Amino acid sequence: MKNDLSISFDKLTVIILNWNGKKDTLECLSSLQHLRHPNFNIIVADNGSSDDSVKTIRAEYPDVFILENGVNLGFAEGNNRAIRYALDQGTDAVVLLNNDIIVDPNFLQAFHDAYNSLANPGILGAASYYYDNPKVIWAAGGFWDSTILDLNHIGLGKYEHELPSDKPYEVDYAVGCALFVHKDVISKIGLMEPLFFLNFEENDWCQRAKKAGLINYSVPDAKIWHKVSASFGGESPLWKYYMTRNLLLWSKRHLPAGEHRDVILKTIKACLPSLSFLSWKAQLTLKQRYWALTNWIKQVLDRFKDPFYIAQFHGIYHYFTKKFGECPPELKIKLLSTH
Template sequence: MSNLIYAIVLNWNNAPDTIECIESLKKTGSIDFKILCVDNGSEDKSCGKIREAHPDIEFLETGANLGYAGGNNAGIKYAMEKGAGYFWILNNDTVADANALKPMIESLKGDSTAGAAGSVIMRYDNKHIIWFAGGIYDRKRGYTSHYLENRSIEEVKPATVPEKFDFVSGASFVVTRKAIEKTGYLDSGLFLFYEEIDYCFRLNKAGFKYLMCPGSIVYHKVSASLGDDSPLKLYYYTRNRLYISKKYFPRYFTLVLLWCIRWPLLPSFVKKRKRIPYVLAAFRDFFAGRRGALNERKKT
């Protein structure tokens, strides 16, 4: 397998974060790799700003917003045509530590059964606080949580990662060409959220391991793209939560469905009425088998 590595950074209407992310990648000097910025149909002229700030990297424009999976798939396909053997998928709202890449590549080269390796993710706004050190999927609720989330790095051993975990973070992980050729690309039908969970489950089914690399540190601006209170985020989260449960753990689907129904009935939720049409749209589209991007005109 080729040793060529591509770092793929997906931009959508967010030049400042993307520029800062790419700047951090250029300081990752312990291992050679190429940087590809994929512009995912931005409408704010951010692509031109990024080109001006970083004229020495490679660019790809999708021409439309293909979502997290679709945009990254476009980047992976581009890099595969260039002969890459490793693909570092990195959120544009992250800043990489100078040694972030090397531990992941070394782990993958040291284990022929591994198809992907992920970083430990720290909060950008408080770089001592862990945001992700391994993902946990609750099969009975369809809910995800992060190992050691909100714990101070000083409280735990730097090398601490769980022995068993369900997924790596989509904010920073490396996947091998071998894994992609056997498992396929990210599921573009999800569009946003749960893509890395789906991919890790598919890797496992195909016989690949996915690893956590405590020596790989990346700092994440949590929810920089949509915000914590975004109704659109709620739509994708609810729809895809149901989809993943039905696809991989159908025996628990009824329980997950009940949790998804109960959630919008909470008083704290009902007060924010703008959310309600998006939740209803999530249920409607899931049961209708509609995937991909939400058609805003049909959310009610």
């Protein structure tokens, strides 16, 4: 059954979130100039940049509307403000883009055509290729793998012909670097959850769409090239903090209680050294057990000096103390100064 709306969009809005990333944003905007779709507007939502992003972007692209958020609201709320503005202006659908991507000229039309042809469409995602290795896929949708208690990208490290289909196919979630969402979907499921701030907000959004009876799709013809992790400078301690905390929050919201408990145990276990000496079959003297335990405690304490473990410990602690949103400033400084 096809989508009953079967509309031709009179107004479609592309939203790019920028935070001190003017070079990437300018390259993204340059690629948007070649889009073949006839009816779209562009909003750059700036999250309080201090690198003269607003001035530079406005000078090079005077027709692009810049929504100045004033402060760093994170991915979710930074985009939410732009979505609200676009909806107030009468847009039919929004496309959220990371600023560190470039798009294929057919990118927008592919989303348009897919939405009009699919059954119960929810959130649509692009096929994302590596910017530095443009024929290799980074992600073309994703799914929750309960066997390893983790999210999995579809197509990671593969080529276009190795995707599940050359037509749009169902996924658990669309990867957040490029999302297409119709206004009727937003009306049904709401905006993104600001508690996540960064990471997992698109997974949460897609799960809410599924719970509302909609189907999320990956659209292979909607191609982008992504400078993976450019916003974090790689997998930094700050990235680890958000991934740790938000995985626990996401799993609490969307997994059965038993599976959520298993995610918590796996996350805690990943922070701690192995207690393998407890399962040694050989009989240990009391002294040997004492030294084994003392060595384990030393390893735990040493991990508090490692920024990645510091990030994980705080991510777990803040989940249990319900401290969500942006990473606290004092911790953020500590994590960034040690990376």
